[in-house]
Amino acid sequence: ETGAGKEVVADLLHRKSRRSGGPLVKLNCAALPAPLLEAELFGYERGAFTGAERRHAGRFEQADGGTLFLDEIGEMPPELQVKLLRVLQDRKVERLGGSGPVSVDVRILAATNRDLPAMVEAGRFREDLWFRLNVLSVVVPPLRARREDIPVLAARFLEEMRGRHGSGPTGFSPEALDALFRHPFPGNVRELRNMVERAVVASRGGLVTPRDLVYGQEEARPAAPKAAAVAAAPAPPAPVPAPSPPSAAAGALSGRAERLLASLRKRGSMTNRDWCEESGVSSRTGLRDFEELMERGIVERSGKRRSAAYRVRG
Numbered sequence: 001e002t003g004a005g006k007e008v009v010a011d012l013l014h015r016k017s018r019r020s021g022g023p024l025v026k027l028n029c030a031a032l033p034a035p036l037l038e039a040e041l042f043g044y045e046r047g048a049f050t051g052a053e054r055r056h057a058g059r060f061e062q063a064d065g066g067t068l069f070l071d072e073i074g075e076m077p078p079e080l081q082v083k084l085l086r087v088l089q090d091r092k093v094e095r096l097g098g099s100g101p102v103s104v105d106v107r108i109l110a111a112t113n114r115d116l117p118a119m120v121e122a123g124r125f126r127e128d129l130w131f132r133l134n135v136l137s138v139v140v141p142p143l144r145a146r147r148e149d150i151p152v153l154a155a156r157f158l159e160e161m162r163g164r165h166g167s168g169p170t171g172f173s174p175e176a177l178d179a180l181f182r183h184p185f186p187g188n189v190r191e192l193r194n195m196v197e198r199a200v201v202a203s204r205g206g207l208v209t210p211r212d213l214v215y216g217q218e219e220a221r222p223a224a225p226k227a228a229a230v231a232a233a234p235a236p237p238a239p240v241p242a243p244s245p246p247s248a249a250a251g252a253l254s255g256r257a258e259r260l261l262a263s264l265r266k267r268g269s270m271t272n273r274d275w276c277e278e279s280g281v282s283s284r285t286g287l288r289d290f291e292e293l294m295e296r297g298i299v300e301r302s303g304k305r306r307s308a309a310y311r312v313r314g
Contacts, residue, residue, distance in 0.1 A: 025068050026071065055095070157196040257292045265312055
């Protein structure tokens with residue numbers, strides 16, 4: 001998903017690889033129109049088109065001996081998918097306006113927030129390119145599926161923002177951490193980072209509070225009619241809302257989550273392994289079932305995610 005940290009993972013894979021001494025070159029395939037994307041990828045010779053006043057080495061040549069990270073590969077136009085496939089097969093690029101191929105030695109990391117198999121099925125992404133790229137897949141889960149990372153990431157971003165702004169709160173109140181843990185984070189890690197920076201700017205105390213996390217957000221929304229003021233005293237900080245009881249959870253649960261909830265009520269407590277053995281689902285699917293119940297405020301967890309015990313709240 002957007003904001004989940006694909007580029008951070010790409011940086012890590014490059015640093016830990018045998019190519020770490022070579023360059024890491026990045027290109028967002030969604031950021032440029034097709035003609036400019038082709039020129040950036042493969043390079044061009046002087047005079048290849050209007051404005052090409054000198055030879056330009058493309059990203060493949062720039063990444064020679066290292067890694068080329070192609071972000072949002074699902075946005076690449078079909079005509080460029082053909083050319084990319086040829087480069088991956090031949091390990092040679094041809095600059096626009098060039099007279100011959102140039103050999104390159106590059107590792108490709110490609111990332112996307114799209115469902116590429118579905119795009120292949122719909123004819124919007126080449127199947128042969130998908131097979132060529134999909135040698136090893138690394139799934140970067142959304143932040144809501146790895147909530148145990150939230151306190152660590154929040155602390156890291158707080159340290160970063162304190163250094164950037166020269167001051168700020170030294171930590172998070174328990175209520176703020178609870179609010180962060182229960183937030184759905186549709187914008188993933190990028191949203192968390194922005195929330196922490198907003199809190200550093202807004203905070204006037206030693207700890208970040210729930211109000212600091214949403215400072216300015218209400219003002220950005222259309223204002224609702226207000227009753228006349230009855231007191232000059234400022235309103236107290238808004239309390240962190242309590243988790244909704246199962247009966248108040250919005251929307252219907254999935255069939256597996258309903259069965260899991262029934263098992264939890266019967267057994268009192270379960271681990272993900274217990275649920276996988278009972279239902280026959282994979283470990284990842286089992287964790288998603290528990291996350292669905294946790295996001296509704298129906299279930300709570302104790303312990304680390306992989307070995308945690310889950311029980312019905314209350």
